[in-house]
Amino acid sequence: AQTVTQSQPEMSVQEAETVTLSCTYDTSESDYYLFWYKQPPSRQMILVIRQEAYKQQNATENRFSVNFQKAAKSFSLKISDSQLGDAAMYFCAYRDMNRDDKIIFGKGTRLHILP
Amino acid sequence: NAGVTQTPKFQVLKTGQSMTLQCAQDMNHEYMSWYRQDPGMGLRLIHYSVGAGITDQGEVPNGYNVSRSTTEDFPLRLLSAAPSQTSVYFCASSYVERTEQFFGPGTRLTVL
Numbered sequence: 001a002q003t004v005t006q007s008q009p010e011m012s013v014q015e016a017e018t019v020t021l022s023c024t025y026d027t028s029e030s031d032y033y034l035f036w037y038k039q040p041p042s043r044q045m046i047l048v049i050r051q052e053a054y055k056q057q058n059a060t061e062n063r064f065s066v067n068f069q070k071a072a073k074s075f076s077l078k079i080s081d082s083q084l085g086d087a088a089m090y091f092c093a094y095r096d097m098n099r100d101d102k103i104i105f106g107k108g109t110r111l112h113i114l115p
Numbered sequence: 116n117a118g119v120t121q122t123p124k125f126q127v128l129k130t131g132q133s134m135t136l137q138c139a140q141d142m143n144h145e146y147m148s149w150y151r152q153d154p155g156m157g158l159r160l161i162h163y164s165v166g167a168g169i170t171d172q173g174e175v176p177n178g179y180n181v182s183r184s185t186t187e188d189f190p191l192r193l194l195s196a197a198p199s200q201t202s203v204y205f206c207a208s209s210y211v212e213r214t215e216q217f218f219g220p221g222t223r224l225t226v227l
Contacts, residue, residue, distance in 0.1 A: 035215055045218035091157060103216060107157035
């Protein structure tokens, strides 16, 4: 069965600095999607970035980028120029391309932004 | 376009009571799912559906029932609530083509 591991339960970063959140996953599939979701105190789940496994190029969305290492099964999220509004819980998620379409989430990393 | 809606936002039950958490989406998504979120556990899949009339179990299905009679609605039923079901419940939907899921605002359920 697929698993997603986020090894950092909490992290802190100084405002305007760069921080990297780690995520590893285990799968025997070759085609799949990976996601990072943000959950602020409002509890709403917000998609941050998405990566297709068949694409070698790392996805980027403004200050957010990923380092996707398919062979190592690693999918880290880099946040540049951290802002106070980035403080949230971040979840890494995996979705395979089998018919059942289940999405598996990691346990999350709580990110604190220090002013 | 309301997206994914969930009702109620908060609910308190006594042990043994039953209730239904409602979820609806207006994006014509085939795929819908229910998760529960507990501290330190991330989001765990309860049940999911890939279309009307089709449902399947996720990681933690015990104590919950679902049905999918229409594309829009995917209610989650607790037949006999237990304190272990105290949690935040999220409904989510997406197209089947492996795109990202859209989440509802969540329901905080407390079972006394």
